[in-house]
Amino acid sequence: MIIVMQLRKNSQSRVKSDNYLVFEKYILKNTKAKIGLGIISFFVIVAIFAPIIAPYDPHEINFIPWEKPSLKNILGVNSYGQDIFSQTVHGTRVTISVGILAGLFTSFIGVFVGLLAGYKGGRTGEVLMRIVDVFLVIPNLAIMIVLAAFLPSMGIFNLIIIIGAFSWLWMARSIRSQTLSEARKEYVEAAKVQGMGTIEIMFKEILPNIFPVITANMVMVVTSAMLTEASLSFLGIGDPSLISWGQMLSIAFANSAIIYNAWYWMLPPGLCIATLGYSFMLIGNSFLDIYANDRGGSVEI
Amino acid sequence: MSKTNIAVKFENVKKYFPKNSGLFRKTYLKAVNDVSFDIKKGEILAVVGESGCGKSTLAKLLCKLHDATEGHIYVDGKDIARQMSKKELFKYRSEVQMIFQDPFGSLNPAHKVSYIVGRAIELHDSSLSKAQVKDQIINLFETVGLTPAADFMEKHPNQLSGGQRQRIVIARALAVNPSIIVADEPTSMLDVSIGIDIMNLMLELQKTKNLTYMYITHNLASARYMANRMVVMYAGNCLEIGDTDEIIEKPLHPYSILLLSSTPEPFREERFPIHASEELPDLTSDETKCPFYARCPKAMERCSREIPPAYDIGNRKVKCFLYENAKSESDVQLDVSIYSKPLSK
Amino acid sequence: MRYNAFSMDKKEITSEDEIILSIKNLSVQYKAERGQVQAVNDVSFDIHKGEFFGLAGESGCGKSTIAFSIMRLLKSSAKINSGEINFKGKNVLLFGKEELRLFRCEKASMVLQSAMNNLNPVVTIGSQLADAILAHEKVTKREAIQRAKEALALVNIDESRIKAYPHELSGGMRQRVIIAMALILKPDLVIFDEPTTALDVVVQHNIIRRIIELKKTLGFSILFITHDLPLMLEMCDRIAIMYAGKMVEVAPVKNLLKKPAHPYTYGLLQAFPSLVGPKKKLRGIKGSVPDLITPPSGCLFYDRCFQRISECKSVSPKFEKITEGHYCACFNKLWEGTEQ
Numbered sequence A: 001m002i003i004v005m006q007l008r009k010n011s012q013s014r015v016k017s018d019n020y021l022v023f024e025k026y027i028l029k030n031t032k033a034k035i036g037l038g039i040i041s042f043f044v045i046v047a048i049f050a051p052i053i054a055p056y057d058p059h060e061i062n063f064i065p066w067e068k069p070s071l072k073n074i075l076g077v078n079s080y081g082q083d084i085f086s087q088t089v090h091g092t093r094v095t096i097s098v099g100i101l102a103g104l105f106t107s108f109i110g111v112f113v114g115l116l117a118g119y120k121g122g123r124t125g126e127v128l129m130r131i132v133d134v135f136l137v138i139p140n141l142a143i144m145i146v147l148a149a150f151l152p153s154m155g156i157f158n159l160i161i162i163i164g165a166f167s168w169l170w171m172a173r174s175i176r177s178q179t180l181s182e183a184r185k186e187y188v189e190a191a192k193v194q195g196m197g198t199i200e201i202m203f204k205e206i207l208p209n210i211f212p213v214i215t216a217n218m219v220m221v222v223t224s225a226m227l228t229e230a231s232l233s234f235l236g237i238g239d240p241s242l243i244s245w246g247q248m249l250s251i252a253f254a255n256s257a258i259i260y261n262a263w264y265w266m267l268p269p270g271l272c273i274a275t276l277g278y279s280f281m282l283i284g285n286s287f288l289d290i291y292a293n294d295r296g297g298s299v300e301i
Numbered sequence B: 001m002s003k004t005n006i007a008v009k010f011e012n013v014k015k016y017f018p019k020n021s022g023l024f025r026k027t028y029l030k031a032v033n034d035v036s037f038d039i040k041k042g043e044i045l046a047v048v049g050e051s052g053c054g055k056s057t058l059a060k061l062l063c064k065l066h067d068a069t070e071g072h073i074y075v076d077g078k079d080i081a082r083q084m085s086k087k088e089l090f091k092y093r094s095e096v097q098m099i100f101q102d103p104f105g106s107l108n109p110a111h112k113v114s115y116i117v118g119r120a121i122e123l124h125d126s127s128l129s130k131a132q133v134k135d136q137i138i139n140l141f142e143t144v145g146l147t148p149a150a151d152f153m154e155k156h157p158n159q160l161s162g163g164q165r166q167r168i169v170i171a172r173a174l175a176v177n178p179s180i181i182v183a184d185e186p187t188s189m190l191d192v193s194i195g196i197d198i199m200n201l202m203l204e205l206q207k208t209k210n211l212t213y214m215y216i217t218h219n220l221a222s223a224r225y226m227a228n229r230m231v232v233m234y235a236g237n238c239l240e241i242g243d244t245d246e247i248i249e250k251p252l253h254p255y256s257i258l259l260l261s262s263t264p265e266p267f268r269e270e271r272f273p274i275h276a277s278e279e280l281p282d283l284t285s286d287e288t289k290c291p292f293y294a295r296c297p298k299a300m301e302r303c304s305r306e307i308p309p310a311y312d313i314g315n316r317k318v319k320c321f322l323y324e325n326a327k328s329e330s331d332v333q334l335d336v337s338i339y340s341k342p343l344s345k
Numbered sequence C: 001m002r003y004n005a006f007s008m009d010k011k012e013i014t015s016e017d018e019i020i021l022s023i024k025n026l027s028v029q030y031k032a033e034r035g036q037v038q039a040v041n042d043v044s045f046d047i048h049k050g051e052f053f054g055l056a057g058e059s060g061c062g063k064s065t066i067a068f069s070i071m072r073l074l075k076s077s078a079k080i081n082s083g084e085i086n087f088k089g090k091n092v093l094l095f096g097k098e099e100l101r102l103f104r105c106e107k108a109s110m111v112l113q114s115a116m117n118n119l120n121p122v123v124t125i126g127s128q129l130a131d132a133i134l135a136h137e138k139v140t141k142r143e144a145i146q147r148a149k150e151a152l153a154l155v156n157i158d159e160s161r162i163k164a165y166p167h168e169l170s171g172g173m174r175q176r177v178i179i180a181m182a183l184i185l186k187p188d189l190v191i192f193d194e195p196t197t198a199l200d201v202v203v204q205h206n207i208i209r210r211i212i213e214l215k216k217t218l219g220f221s222i223l224f225i226t227h228d229l230p231l232m233l234e235m236c237d238r239i240a241i242m243y244a245g246k247m248v249e250v251a252p253v254k255n256l257l258k259k260p261a262h263p264y265t266y267g268l269l270q271a272f273p274s275l276v277g278p279k280k281k282l283r284g285i286k287g288s289v290p291d292l293i294t295p296p297s298g299c300l301f302y303d304r305c306f307q308r309i310s311e312c313k314s315v316s317p318k319f320e321k322i323t324e325g326h327y328c329a330c331f332n333k334l335w336e337g338t339e340q
Helices: A002-013 A018-028 A031-048 A084-120 A124-139 A142-149 A154-183 A186-194 A198-236 A246-254 A265-292 B054-061 B086-093 B111-122 B130-143 B147-155 B161-172 B192-211 B220-226 B243-247 B254-260 C004-011 C065-070 C096-106 C125-136 C139-153 C157-163 C171-182 C203-219 C231-237 C254-258 C262-271 C311-316
Strands: B008-019 B027-040 B044-048 B069-075 B098-100 B180-184 B212-219 B229-236 B238-244 B311-313 B314-320 C019-031 C036-048 C052-056 C077-088 C107-110 C189-193 C221-226 C236-241 C248-252 C320-323 C326-327
Touching: A018 A031, A031 A084, A031 A265, A031 C231, A084 A124, A084 A154, A084 A198, A084 A246, A084 A265, A124 A154, A142 A154, A142 A198, A154 A198, A154 C262, A186 A198, A186 B098, A186 B111, A186 B161, A186 C221, A198 A265, A198 B212, A246 A265, B008 B054, B027 B054, B027 B212, B027 B229, B027 B238, B044 B054, B044 B220, B054 B069, B054 B180, B054 B212, B054 C248, B086 B098, B098 B161, B111 B161, B130 B147, B130 B161, B161 B192, B192 B220, B192 C262, B212 B220, B229 B243, B229 B254, B238 B243, B238 B254, B254 C203, C019 C065, C019 C221, C036 C065, C036 C077, C036 C221, C036 C248, C052 C065, C052 C231, C065 C077, C065 C189, C065 C221, C096 C107, C096 C125, C107 C171, C125 C139, C125 C157, C125 C171, C125 C231, C139 C157, C139 C171, C171 C203, C203 C221, C203 C231, C221 C231, C231 C254, C236 C254, C236 C262, C248 C254, C248 C262, C254 C262
Parallel strands: B044 B212, B044 B229, B098 B180, B180 B212, C052 C221, C052 C236, C107 C189, C189 C221
Antiparallel strands: B008 B027, B008 B069, B229 B238, B238 B314, B311 B314, C019 C036, C019 C077, C236 C248, C248 C326, C320 C326
16 A cells, blocks of 8 residues: 555656656647647558458449449449449549648758748748749649649659648748748857857757747648548549549549439548548647647637 | 957957848948047956947957957967968857856757757767767866756756756857867846856866856956946947946046946935936937937037047046046046036027 | 934834724735745735835745735635735725726726736826826816826826826826826825835836835825835834735834844844945845745754744744834844844
């Protein structure tokens, strides 16, 4: 009894490390983030184990076309005779990988440009921001369509590059505005007085302090990448051999699924896109809320 | 240049910040406007003045956080106000360090305090091993009074109290072995009972490490406690320079008189109410006149047309036409009674 | 020892003076992430008519909390768990909505440190002053503006600035507008919470002197809160010293300067550098304020006290009277009130 009480007392007086406290604040105690992470993990597991989960090969055309959902085909059959459930499961792979990879690619550029523009300020910052502004004016989707027409083939790699090449702009703006306010703080001045170099100040001093904003932005960028991929596939620009949710919607639409009342063809991919997108939003917004709360107010995003 | 006993020499230093106003006329905010004074090696010089007088800008100029618009700043004989090569600038960083006003803001909340101090050590001596750096960190922590050092190594700034944070700031400044320390209002954001300990620490460090301080403050009483010499600044100009005790006992410049009589001091008799104009100086003005003209009860017509030079009275310098022909302090009888009546303008 | 000339004007409080504010056993708790913070712990003091009463202490000692409690402006995370705040005999804590509305501004008003930066930026100062009047009295807009002009004159602001916007005025002038607002309905008690801390010393001097003059002519009592002890010693009649939520000493300024009873008061007085007198080495108070979520038993100053005795560790000292107007909570006082 005494030993139990001692143990309990010890764990209560354990000083929580600061990283643990941050982890606790942003994830453990953050219901929205937990839900979001849960959903994402679910989809990631599905993507990894797709061949095992999916009952049939998604390209197999052995089934009766337009068949409604049944025990054999849980989500029914599309107009070519392919099992929709298997397609949805395999589609997870493309969507998640394109979304995450394009998101990461974008983030690297966005964070670097944003930090540089915000820390350096002055002329460098202005020039960078004008470039960003110019690109922002050009409609994303239109440019992507044009680019897609130029590229020889539309593999997954090209898709990621195209999506990534334009999505970093919003992120750069947002990171820049956060960096601007951090760069005014005295610890940055102190770093300068010590003789720290620009790169070190940007990445080792400022970046850790704006991490939640970066994460929130990354999350939105990933969502946007997934939706862009879906849009491109829907428009028929993506790789036709890759099954993704957007591609499924595109083919469903092209084959007049609406007229055939084939809700079981359109609903699954659409719902999956919406759910995954929503989960990223949950994480991003909740991170922003906590970050803004710590800073007593709203945060420009 | 040969080794002098002057650690820092400001010579006609000006710092103008451009303000965007209109397409044609460029206006400048004259934060520091022709300042000249010396700091001797091993002494503590206080720079006192109210907000906007330019004292913080002066601190940043000495630390090369800003570049002077005009003038020379000689540190140990070398002029640092000119363009310096990256190498020279980096070496300079290990000679002059700064203690900041805000102990909460001048430490990066994302790092452990041992990292903050350790990084400063590593930056300027990359040959040290990890163990050697750690030893130096522990040494520094103990020097600034954070004992036992092991208790503080793993903490983040927000886990420490204001006084402890300021000690870390001092430790960080000492980490590069500087010879000159610029302290910008180091205790104004701390409780007085804690601030006194920090001031005592700074005094002790000065003796043990033979440091030279430029101590910036708006509090005359703390200037008296810390510094042996003092510069009184107003609107970017230094109006009076001299021995701290002498200035406090008998201030010469009308502004110094006003500053001293407005400072709360329960053990000093206030014989009559003081009428002081609160008009703020216009730092963007191009006019050539004494900056204190608008508020000076003894202003003469001349003061609105010319800027007074610095006159030598004993071991003091005063920038006031009233002292033009004075040979000693008692030649001009000026005291707080000049403020006993409201300004007649 | 010579005192500031204004000490000639220092009010000697006698038991015949009318008591405007009487606080009895006030305790206030705040809800923080880690637990409940006892911000104010069983505090009692009185303010008499026309008295300049100072509340001193370092950051976190609870002085602002007391001020906000009197005006019942505490944030929702704070709770007054016990005590009475009697304003002219009536307990403010029991006031209903309408009584409270009349109390604030008409009977008692407050000047905050940050107020000068929180004036409505899109309304002229004249309008803001007039609004204060119109909210409490049935007068015409014209009369209200006229009263506003008079109020501005009280604080040495020229009438012509009645149509100025806050950003057109300097910091010192904005704070005077706030003071004018606080005085415009002729309250009996004005609470000042660090009103001049953000201002330069020349402006501070002018404003404080003006406040003292106004107190003489209008006859209100002042509760002045600041951490700047020299300033308080110059202006106040009596000063209360707070530490970690507890009031440790209340004394007339003369007594405080000559014979501080509590070791903390002594330590504080020793820590302020002065402009006159011999230069001696000053000492801070070693240690730091105890954790107010899990405070130690006994006297909260025990760890840092140079006068401590064994009793102090286990029992919390009671706040008791030493001599007229002078109270202290300590088992081993530096002065028992016997010698004169």
